[in-house]
Amino acid sequence: MRNLKMTIAFDGSKYKGWQKQKDNDLTIQGKIEAVLSKMTGEDIQVVGCGRTDSGVHAENYIANFHTKSTFSTSRMLDYLYEYLPEDIGVKSIDDVAERFHARYNVKSKTYVYRVNTHKFRDVFNRKYTYHIAEKLNLVEMKKASEVLVGSHDFKSFTNLRNSDKSTIRTINYINIIEKKDLLEIEVNGNGFLWNMVRIIVGTLIEVGKGNLKPVDVETILNEKKRWEAGPLAQAKGLFLRDVQY
Amino acid sequence: MRNLKMTIAFDGSKYKGWQKQKDNDLTIQGKIEAVLSKMTGEDIQVVGCGRTDSGVHAENYIANFHTKSTFSTSRMLDYLYEYLPEDIGVKSIDDVAERFHARYNVKSKTYVYRVNTHKFRDVFNRKYTYHIAEKLNLVEMKKASEVLVGSHDFKSFTNLRNSDKSTIRTINYINIIEKKDLLEIEVNGNGFLWNMVRIIVGTLIEVGKGNLKPVDVETILNEKKRWEAGPLAQAKGLFLRDVQY
Numbered sequence: 001m002r003n004l005k006m007t008i009a010f011d012g013s014k015y016k017g018w019q020k021q022k023d024n025d026l027t028i029q030g031k032i033e034a035v036l037s038k039m040t041g042e043d044i045q046v047v048g049c050g051r052t053d054s055g056v057h058a059e060n061y062i063a064n065f066h067t068k069s070t071f072s073t074s075r076m077l078d079y080l081y082e083y084l085p086e087d088i089g090v091k092s093i094d095d096v097a098e099r100f101h102a103r104y105n106v107k108s109k110t111y112v113y114r115v116n117t118h119k120f121r122d123v124f125n126r127k128y129t130y131h132i133a134e135k136l137n138l139v140e141m142k143k144a145s146e147v148l149v150g151s152h153d154f155k156s157f158t159n160l161r162n163s164d165k166s167t168i169r170t171i172n173y174i175n176i177i178e179k180k181d182l183l184e185i186e187v188n189g190n191g192f193l194w195n196m197v198r199i200i201v202g203t204l205i206e207v208g209k210g211n212l213k214p215v216d217v218e219t220i221l222n223e224k225k226r227w228e229a230g231p232l233a234q235a236k237g238l239f240l241r242d243v244q245y
Numbered sequence: 246m247r248n249l250k251m252t253i254a255f256d257g258s259k260y261k262g263w264q265k266q267k268d269n270d271l272t273i274q275g276k277i278e279a280v281l282s283k284m285t286g287e288d289i290q291v292v293g294c295g296r297t298d299s300g301v302h303a304e305n306y307i308a309n310f311h312t313k314s315t316f317s318t319s320r321m322l323d324y325l326y327e328y329l330p331e332d333i334g335v336k337s338i339d340d341v342a343e344r345f346h347a348r349y350n351v352k353s354k355t356y357v358y359r360v361n362t363h364k365f366r367d368v369f370n371r372k373y374t375y376h377i378a379e380k381l382n383l384v385e386m387k388k389a390s391e392v393l394v395g396s397h398d399f400k401s402f403t404n405l406r407n408s409d410k411s412t413i414r415t416i417n418y419i420n421i422i423e424k425k426d427l428l429e430i431e432v433n434g435n436g437f438l439w440n441m442v443r444i445i446v447g448t449l450i451e452v453g454k455g456n457l458k459p460v461d462v463e464t465i466l467n468e469k470k471r472w473e474a475g476p477l478a479q480a481k482g483l484f485l486r487d488v489q490y
Contacts, residue, residue, distance in 0.1 A: 009367075010368060011368045011369055057369070077365075081366075086366060087371070088368065089366055089367075091365065120335075121326075121331060122334075123333065123334045124254070124302070124373065126256075126331050
């Protein structure tokens with residue numbers, strides 16, 4: 001059996017996230033498995049690097065699958081390009097060692113969240129940015145982001161309920177960059193709880209607006225209660241940028 | 246009567262161009278006139294700087310309209326922002342002299358055409374670029390573009406038929422810039438015939454592919470026959486960038 005690793009870009013606007021759910025649901029995994037199964041004549045199961053929320057995008061999502069097919073990777077790439085919808089693009093496909101597993105082997109992931117702070121919407125980026133229409137205080141946001149870097153119990157930053165699993169995660173860095181009216185918040189960590197990046201961003205935006213102080217973010221972390229943190233930032237501003245193995 | 250000048254950005258993907266046609270047609274002019282008429286209680290007629298083809302976009306389209314309304318321009322802007330669809334954005338609105346006419350007073354216009362030359366589509370720019378999937382010869386394209394700069398009879402570069410009107414126009418410059426896999430062709434001229442920019446781009450792309458030589462473009466110009474020129478490049482890659490008065 002061959003083990004193949006794919007790098008995938010997708011515009012998540014119309015999808016219910018990566019992970020296949022009910023048969024009729026529109027998911028990225030579902031679309032890719034259908035094309036690969038048609039191509040190989042096998043019942044292909046694709047392993048993704050993790051779930052993504054409905055409406056979230058990816059610049060470089062990583063997945064792998066096993067197949068007996070003898071097609072060259074270049075032919076596979078052409079086939080996928082031809083049969084996948086326009087909003088999903090497989091950027092590369094490579095034979096990898098049998099032991100490679102797109103989810104288990106993840107060391108860390110990088111997400112980027114984009115905010116349009118201009119008074120008016122950007123008609124061309126409207127599906128890829130969260131529009132806030134006010135200038136945010138970057139100095140305060142950066143201070144608050146430093147509170148979150150490191151290993152912490154992120155229970156306040158997830159919508160996951162009554163789980164027995166650990167909610168401790170490590171954030172390696174948060175970069176906040178402003179280019180004209182476009183604010184980019186880049187978050188890298190060893191793993192993320194459900195909705196965690198979007199709640200972190202929602203909280204940092206509250207700090208940027210002056211509704212919370214950086215010191216409040218420390219309190220929120222310590223309280224370990226979801227309602228203490230900021231609101232869930234819109235899905236459409238979030239991109240999975242890269243996955244490190 | 247006040248005379249108001251608007252700068253408008255629009256994603257033309259789902260519109261039949263700027264100009265209002267039949268009442269049921271989806272046009273940018275139609276959408277804006279409906280909102281302005283609702284706002285003022287008058288039957289507002291908007292004068293645009295020119296037609297745009299179905300599917301063509303604009304970064305800074307210019308239009309003007311007359312009204313007796315006493316609303317401040319800032320209130321108008323907020324109203325337009327609230328009631329226009331997400332793919333149309335009025336960026337600014339200003340009181341101007343009574344004599345200003347968005348079409349008659351145009352001195353020149355700048356268009357930009359975007360081509361994705363990467364092997365695969367860009368899922369995030371798929372609605373704003375023409376995907377060619379091969380490297381184009383920029384040196385040859387630049388030589389060919391120089392043939393077109395200046396005052397010429399552009400009869401070979403329009404789909405306008407049996408018109409008695411002059412087909413002489415002046416192109417002030419054509420800039421061809423490449424950023425990674427994104428090719429931008431910027432064309433500035435004193436006026437453009439129907440489909441002219443898209444046929445110029447279609448012809449330059451043929452030169453870039455090696456199907457035509459720069460010297461052939463001179464022949465095409467001189468022949469004054471549409472079928473001599475290259476194909477019509479897709480609408481979705483074209484943006485009206487700026488209008489000079």
